[in-house]
Amino acid sequence: xxxxxxxxxxxxxxxxxxxxxxxxxxxxxxxxxxxxxxxxxxxxxxxxxxxxxxxxxxxxxxxxxxxxxxxxxxxxxxxxxxxxxxxxxxxxxxxxxxxxxxxxxxxxxxxxxxxxxxxxxxxxxxxxxxxxxxxxxxxxxxxxxxxxxxxxxxxxxxxxxxxxxxxxxxxxxxxxxxxxxxxxxxxxxxxxxxxxxxxxxxxxxxxxxxxxxxxxxxxxxxxxxxxxxxxxxxxxxxxxxxxxxxxxxxxxxxxxxxxxxxxxxxxxxxxxxxxxxxxxxxxxxxxxxxxxxxxxxxxxxxxxxxxxxxxxxxxxxxxxxxxxxxxxxxxxxxxxxxxxxxxxxxxxxxxxxxxxxxxxxxxxxxx
Numbered sequence: 001x002x003x004x005x006x007x008x009x010x011x012x013x014x015x016x017x018x019x020x021x022x023x024x025x026x027x028x029x030x031x032x033x034x035x036x037x038x039x040x041x042x043x044x045x046x047x048x049x050x051x052x053x054x055x056x057x058x059x060x061x062x063x064x065x066x067x068x069x070x071x072x073x074x075x076x077x078x079x080x081x082x083x084x085x086x087x088x089x090x091x092x093x094x095x096x097x098x099x100x101x102x103x104x105x106x107x108x109x110x111x112x113x114x115x116x117x118x119x120x121x122x123x124x125x126x127x128x129x130x131x132x133x134x135x136x137x138x139x140x141x142x143x144x145x146x147x148x149x150x151x152x153x154x155x156x157x158x159x160x161x162x163x164x165x166x167x168x169x170x171x172x173x174x175x176x177x178x179x180x181x182x183x184x185x186x187x188x189x190x191x192x193x194x195x196x197x198x199x200x201x202x203x204x205x206x207x208x209x210x211x212x213x214x215x216x217x218x219x220x221x222x223x224x225x226x227x228x229x230x231x232x233x234x235x236x237x238x239x240x241x242x243x244x245x246x247x248x249x250x251x252x253x254x255x256x257x258x259x260x261x262x263x264x265x266x267x268x269x270x271x272x273x274x275x276x277x278x279x280x281x282x283x284x285x286x287x288x289x290x291x292x293x294x295x296x297x298x299x300x301x302x303x304x305x306x307x308x309x310x311x312x313x314x315x316x317x318x319x320x321x322x323x324x325x326x327x328x329x330x331x332x333x334x335x336x337x338x339x340x341x342x343x344x345x346x347x348x349x350x351x352x353x354x355x356x357x358x359x360x361x362x363x364x365x366x367x
Contacts, residue, residue: 029207036235190219244267318350342360
């Protein structure tokens with residue numbers, strides 16, 4: 001383990017003392033690729049010698065979405081969690097180990113949202129220290145990450161936390177890079193770029209891929225990409241998660257400062273202790289989670305507006321809806337009647353491929 005850490009430190013030092021210019025771009029790309037490989041070794045150690053992985057730390061996924069809270073100690077994470085869950089929740093805090101607590105589930109707009117405290121992510125977890133690795137496994141399954149910062153010293157913390165998360169292959173508020181990548185049997189590296197590239201040229205791409213022992217591949221760059229983007233695509237184990245920065249303790253600053261903070265993107269100022277601005281935070285959380293609510297209507301009755309079926313906005317066809325309720329429902333599915341913004345007539349008869357929108361009402365007709 002220590003050797004890997006030493007190697008990482010060595011490469012980071014070399015990168016720090018290398019000037020950035022066109023002549024060294026190639027070399028830096030190589031170093032970045034090596035670094036990414038070492039990082040992956042840390043997260044998923046080689047030679048799965050079976051057995052002793054330490055006591056598992058896993059949290060059952062409940063509710064429609066899962067939010068992870070990350071932050072240094074004493075920024076008011078726990079206060080925020082218990083107040084959020086306390087104001088809106090139905091669940092008592094049930095304890096796991098000291099490592100993870102699920103302080104509860106927030107009911108918001110009919111959706112059940114699970115709130116997770118992710119402790120111990122900070123102090124060098126990406127270097128495999130502590131129980132960091134399991135915490136990360138859970139962090140990667142979140143639909144949204146809230147980074148809780150102290151409003152009086154936010155920027156240093158923000159950088160450290162972002163670096164840690166980046167180190168585990170979690171990308172915050174980013175889209176996957178627009179790069180086509182396909183391995184082949186033969187034919188060498190074939191690079192096509194649909195627009196001008198400021199950083200990557202054929203040489204750099206070849207050397208990065210060679211680092212992964214890939215010598216035959218088609219690479220298509222559809223936007224101005226960096227070496228990091230290419231490495232992300234080759235590694236292929238990156239998760240892209242939206243993120244909100246929660247600035248806590250705003251009761252300690254002036255109104256002028258608050259106005260400035262409001263202009264920062266992805267930022268919500270709150271006071272966990274006084275419960276200020278929670279509604280704004282929840283509204284922002286809802287926007288970022290991008291959930292779609294579908295109400296059900298039994299035949300001959302009014303729709304049930306209290307318990308929507310909640311789907312992620314990437315999968316909202318009638319078939320997805322059926323699968324969410326019960327896996328055998330789709331076998332008996334004949335057609336569905338839908339009311340709402342996704343159809344031209346109310347009700348409209350639709351098949352299983354129809355895509356529904358937020359707050360549609362559906363009635364399923366079985367065979």
